[in-house]
Amino acid sequence: MGFNWNWEFTWEILPKLMHATLNTLMAAGFGYAIAVVLGMVFALAQRTPYWVLTKVVREFIEFIRSTPLILQIFFVYYVGPQFGLKLGPWTAGMIAIGLHYSAYLSEVYRGGLDAVPKGQWEACTALNMSTRDTYWRIVIPQAIPPALAGMGNYLVGIFKDTPMLSVIGVAELMHTANAIGSSSYRYLEPYTLVGIIFLAISLPTAALIRVFEDRVRRKLGLK
Amino acid sequence: MSYIEFLKEYGPRFWDGTLVTAGQFFLASALAIVIALIAGLMKLSRNGLIRGIAVVYIEIFRGTSLLVQLYWIFFVLPLFGLTLPKFTAGFVAVGMNLGAYGAELVRGGIQSVPKGQWEAAYALSMSPMRRMWRIILPQAFVNMLPPWGNLLIELLKNTALVALISVSDLMFEAKQINGSTFLSAQTFGTALIIYYVFARFIVTPFMRWLELVMRRKLGRA
Numbered sequence: 414m415g416f417n418w419n420w421e422f423t424w425e426i427l428p429k430l431m432h433a434t435l436n437t438l439m440a441a442g443f444g445y446a447i448a449v450v451l452g453m454v455f456a457l458a459q460r461t462p463y464w465v466l467t468k469v470v471r472e473f474i475e476f477i478r479s480t481p482l483i484l485q486i487f488f489v490y491y492v493g494p495q496f497g498l499k500l501g502p503w504t505a506g507m508i509a510i511g512l513h514y515s516a517y518l519s520e521v522y523r524g525g526l527d528a529v530p531k532g533q534w535e536a537c538t539a540l541n542m543s544t545r546d547t548y549w550r551i552v553i554p555q556a557i558p559p560a561l562a563g564m565g566n567y568l569v570g571i572f573k574d575t576p577m578l579s580v581i582g583v584a585e586l587m588h589t590a591n592a593i594g595s596s597s598y599r600y601l602e603p604y605t606l607v608g609i610i611f612l613a614i615s616l617p618t619a620a621l622i623r624v625f626e627d628r629v630r631r632k633l634g635l636k
Numbered sequence: 637m638s639y640i641e642f643l644k645e646y647g648p649r650f651w652d653g654t655l656v657t658a659g660q661f662f663l664a665s666a667l668a669i670v671i672a673l674i675a676g677l678m679k680l681s682r683n684g685l686i687r688g689i690a691v692v693y694i695e696i697f698r699g700t701s702l703l704v705q706l707y708w709i710f711f712v713l714p715l716f717g718l719t720l721p722k723f724t725a726g727f728v729a730v731g732m733n734l735g736a737y738g739a740e741l742v743r744g745g746i747q748s749v750p751k752g753q754w755e756a757a758y759a760l761s762m763s764p765m766r767r768m769w770r771i772i773l774p775q776a777f778v779n780m781l782p783p784w785g786n787l788l789i790e791l792l793k794n795t796a797l798v799a800l801i802s803v804s805d806l807m808f809e810a811k812q813i814n815g816s817t818f819l820s821a822q823t824f825g826t827a828l829i830i831y832y833v834f835a836r837f838i839v840t841p842f843m844r845w846l847e848l849v850m851r852r853k854l855g856r857a
Contacts (some may be wrong), residue, residue, distance in 0.1 A: 479789055479835035480828045481796035484807055488828060491820035576703040580800065587703060600711040608708060611700040619699075 423602050426593050430606055433589035434614075440506065440585055441572040447511025448571065449564070452518030456526060457548070459519070477516035483577045485509045490581045506578040514571050518564065525560035526552065558629050565622030569615050576607075586610065642822050646813050653809030654830055660723075660795040660805055661834075664730040665788060671735025676742025677768075690739065697736035702794055705729050710801045726798030726805075734791045741787065745780030746772060778850045785843035789835050796831070806830060 458470045477485070489512075490505040500508070529552050537547040576587035590603035637645075678690035697705065706729040713720065720728065749772050757767035799807035810827035814820050 475836065476828075476832055479793070480831045481793040481807065483796050483799075484810070484824060484827055484831065487811065487814070488820070488824040491814060491824065495818070495820050573701040576701045577797070579703075587701070587707075590707075594711065600707075601715050604704065604708045604712050608696075608700045608704050611704060612696065615699045616695060 419599070419602060422597070422599060423606065426603060427606065429589055429593065430586060430603070430610065433584060433586045434610055436583070437572070437575050437585040438614075440503075440510070440575045440578055440583060441568075443507050444510035444514060444575070445568055445571050447507060448514035448518050448567070451511060451515035453522055453553075455515055455519035456522035459523065460526065474516045474519055477513055478520075482510065482513045482574055483580060485513055486577055486581055502578070502582045506581060506583045510571060510574060510578065513574075514567055517567050517570075521560045521563035521567070522556060524563070525556035525558075528559055529555045558633050561626050561629055562622075565619075565626060568622070569619050572615060572618070573611065637817075637819070639822055642817075642819060643826070646817075646823075649809045649813060650806065650826060650830065653804060653806035653827075654834070656723075656804055656808075657792075657795055657806040657831075657834070660727045660730065660798055660803065661792050663727040664734065664791055664795060667727065667731025668734040668738050668787075668791060671732060672738025672742050675735065675739035676746065679739060679743050680746060694736045694739050697733050702729065702733045703797055703800065705733055706797055706801060722798075722801045722803050725801060726795070726803045730791060730794050730798065734787060734794065737790075738784070738787055741780045741783050742776070745776035748779045749775045774850075775854065778847070778854055778856070781843065781847045781850060785840060785847075788839055788843065792831070792835055792839060 455470055455474060459467050461467060486506060486509040489509040490500060490502065493500045493505065533551055533555065534547065537551050542551070575583075575585050578585055579588035579591060582588065586607050590607045593603040594600045643650075675690045675693055678686050679694070681687050681690075706725070709720065709729045709732075710722065710725040713725075753771055753775065754767070757771045762771070795805060796807040799805055799811060802808065806827055810823050814823040817823065
């Protein structure tokens, strides 16, 4: 076959790939939404006075962070049916990728939460605020801005990891490119286009995140 | 089938897979370190063209997915006349990808060496090559070891992707065993635990030890 870029073929498959891009973005968005919430739950669980809970969550996070996402995706997708719980590819994929990134985000939050000065806690105690109010109204709002940089990086990270969902049949970019490749025996165009689409989304996003982060920092008088 | 029987039957295959994963890990690590060093130094070059090449390399490999790169190297490169066996394609893709991330660590590590060290080496009229190799890099190395520990864990995890081009690593064996036994919890659970042990009880302690040794060598511990 050799190297010959076929433009006609390119225009033919581009709409399909664009459509798949939407699915990729959706997968990244859903997964990230799960991770943002669950990550905070994990981070807070490690700050409770119950040491058993703290230890278990800590080990769980370490476990998730040191094992491959792709294996976790397979695990979630295939283990359910063995016990009579059938999950669709989308559901299983979102659980796996959301859980994986929640472990990473919990570490980012942890850094932010630890960075809140002790005086803030003491002031809340002095004002007789409940622990819940203290976290919700005082501590978390201050913990988020320093965590934004890390959160942004993982948003790009989750986007780049969505191709792994193709292995369980989520119809995102990689899955579509594979399908095009195996039906037409042309791999040059689909895989190259997928690479370009990823670059075209992740580079500007990363740049935007930097600008946004800068702005937040300036607004809070950190810079 | 009890879990013990399961392990007796499929243990050897998990072991074979683990060895392939270990091979992928070591080769990809070596490649990533070399690439990171070269690209990191290039990014600090005064020559705009050299810097530009490094930036393009780093942004392309950090801006796209490893899986895309892996497929591209395995399926598209042959069209340009470069056919790599799957094992080679696997660790080359992982190494090139992680090398781009490592390049930023190298750059940061070098920049974190105090300016006085550069000046002192200059005052001793060391050649730029000697200055970099004997004065700057060893200190930069110590500074960047902790993030490299994390990066190597990432690298280990990423080697699992080579299973998708049918390199018979741990992930691949797990997939095969699952396909024939349908004992998903046991199969994927075992593989997860092996990866975990590899990362937590081999890679991490080794990096900790290396940090200690290097710090001692530079008289910082």
